[in-house]
Amino acid sequence: MFGERIIHAFEAVKDAFDDLRASFFPGFFREVDFPRAATGAQPARFAGRHSEPLQFNAKCSSVPDNVSKSPADDKSVRRAVTKAQLRAGVRLQTGRSFVLIVDAETRTEAPPNPDVTPSVRASFDAAHFETAKALPLPPSLPIFRGIAAYSRQDPSRPLLIVGHTDAVGSAESNLMLSDDRAQACAAFLKADAGAWMRFYAHPQKSHQWGVREDQIMLSALPFGGTPYFAGPIDGIAGRQTDDSLRKLQNNQGLTANGKPDNQTRAALINEYMAAEGTRVEAGTSIQTLACGKRHLEVNTQSANAQNRRVDVFAFDTAPIKPLPADCRNGTHPGCTVYEAWKKEVKGPIPVGGDNPPPKAGSVLKGKITYRDGTPAAGVPLIVELPDGSKKGGTTDAGGNYRIEGVEGSAKLRLVDGLSLAEDPAHPGQQVVAVNGGGAGGAAGETGTAVA
Numbered sequence: 001m002f003g004e005r006i007i008h009a010f011e012a013v014k015d016a017f018d019d020l021r022a023s024f025f026p027g028f029f030r031e032v033d034f035p036r037a038a039t040g041a042q043p044a045r046f047a048g049r050h051s052e053p054l055q056f057n058a059k060c061s062s063v064p065d066n067v068s069k070s071p072a073d074d075k076s077v078r079r080a081v082t083k084a085q086l087r088a089g090v091r092l093q094t095g096r097s098f099v100l101i102v103d104a105e106t107r108t109e110a111p112p113n114p115d116v117t118p119s120v121r122a123s124f125d126a127a128h129f130e131t132a133k134a135l136p137l138p139p140s141l142p143i144f145r146g147i148a149a150y151s152r153q154d155p156s157r158p159l160l161i162v163g164h165t166d167a168v169g170s171a172e173s174n175l176m177l178s179d180d181r182a183q184a185c186a187a188f189l190k191a192d193a194g195a196w197m198r199f200y201a202h203p204q205k206s207h208q209w210g211v212r213e214d215q216i217m218l219s220a221l222p223f224g225g226t227p228y229f230a231g232p233i234d235g236i237a238g239r240q241t242d243d244s245l246r247k248l249q250n251n252q253g254l255t256a257n258g259k260p261d262n263q264t265r266a267a268l269i270n271e272y273m274a275a276e277g278t279r280v281e282a283g284t285s286i287q288t289l290a291c292g293k294r295h296l297e298v299n300t301q302s303a304n305a306q307n308r309r310v311d312v313f314a315f316d317t318a319p320i321k322p323l324p325a326d327c328r329n330g331t332h333p334g335c336t337v338y339e340a341w342k343k344e345v346k347g348p349i350p351v352g353g354d355n356p357p358p359k360a361g362s363v364l365k366g367k368i369t370y371r372d373g374t375p376a377a378g379v380p381l382i383v384e385l386p387d388g389s390k391k392g393g394t395t396d397a398g399g400n401y402r403i404e405g406v407e408g409s410a411k412l413r414l415v416d417g418l419s420l421a422e423d424p425a426h427p428g429q430q431v432v433a434v435n436g437g438g439a440g441g442a443a444g445e446t447g448t449a450v451a
């Protein structure tokens with residue numbers, strides 16, 4: 001199989017396919033550029049307006065009829081590939097240069113509205129919060145992980161977190177609750193423990209955090225270990241809760257008095273917010289918007305779980321159009337801002353990672369450069385774990401990769417078979433061994449210690 005490279009796009013990745021579909025309205029092309037491997041210019045990479053790489057997969061499938069197997073026939077290679085074919089996979093030969101322009105089947109989609117910034121969206125639903133409370137419950141973690149992973153791909157994308165309630169209750173208290181939840185989610189993504197401390201002193205008694213929230217977090221921690229607290233979540237302080245606080249305090253180097261003082265609660269929040277992979281890059285723009293019952297998902301005045309939600313929009317570009325302030329200060333009913341954003345949502349943000357999250361320290365990370373020191377950006381890679389399973393990833397714009405849930409001695413290799421070598425100039429970094437692929441283009445593998 002050497003001498004062949006395979007693009008296998010979006011197999012079994014439903015959400016990614018939605019993202020793909022959304023990316024191809026007219027005028028938006030994704031180019032897949034395969035430079036000459038034989039002359040060793042660079043590994044396969046993707047260029048175009050959308051920075052997300054296509055998924056590589058080692059499984060191959062048939063060559064679509066309209067993709068030429070003759071690389072010399074440039075025009076035919078450039079012919080469009082259908083969605084179905086993309087889904088089925090495309091196989092190309094190496095040793096040649098290909099440019100594949102995908103522009104198929106989606107010409108009928110409406111053109112983007114220039115007055116609305118496109119986005120992708122994640123949503124927390126009623127099950128991710130307790131009644132009247134803002135604490136994102138442990139099942140929220142994979143959603144945060146997905147949002148953070150998406151955001152880290154391009155931290156210039158502005159995030160907007162929009163809280164909603166159902167129509168039961170006063171407008172004021174619903175606005176307050178939706179604001180609390182949006183703020184709590186924003187704080188989680190930034191690991192801003194101080195922002196959560198204020199919930200323990202919430203002016204509204206029914207919204208105030210206490211022993212119950214302590215117990216929820218203590219039950220989820222330490223991640224990957226035996227929970228500090230294994231008792232019922234009843235909000236009643238007692239010996240079991242005190243003991244669990246002592247365990248936390250011991251772990252964090254605090255005085256083990258078993259009391260939920262401010263220092264202990266800050267430590268508890270910090271540990272909860274440290275859930276692997278849930279943090280966005282520093283400087284990421286995160287705005288919040290409280291909508292209360294202004295923008296119902298289901299048009300009913302009754303209690304409705306679908307209306308109790310928090311949306312997280314990751315917009316393509318800043319500034320967000322229309323401005324969140326236009327909704328905040330707008331007339332309700334009548335405000336069309338939220339509906340406008342919703343209409344331009346391209347797809348969901350995939351939920352990320354496993355639950356429970358990987359143990360601390362089980363992250364494989366590093367940097368891959370070309371020989372000249374240029375970061376190898378957007379390079380798909382695979383880590384083979386000791387148990388034979390595999391995890392995939394892609395380097396970011398700086399050539400950095402980060403793969404969670406890696407234990408023991410893992411092997412890292414590039415999906416397209418180019419070999420990797422330790423970079424003698426930069427210990428711990430790896431360099432793509434271009435021009436040195438060896439006879440038959442044997443895939444380079446290198447044993448890599450877990451960070």
Ligand SMILES: [Zn+2]
Nearest residue numbers: 327335337338
């Ligand atoms: Zn509005």
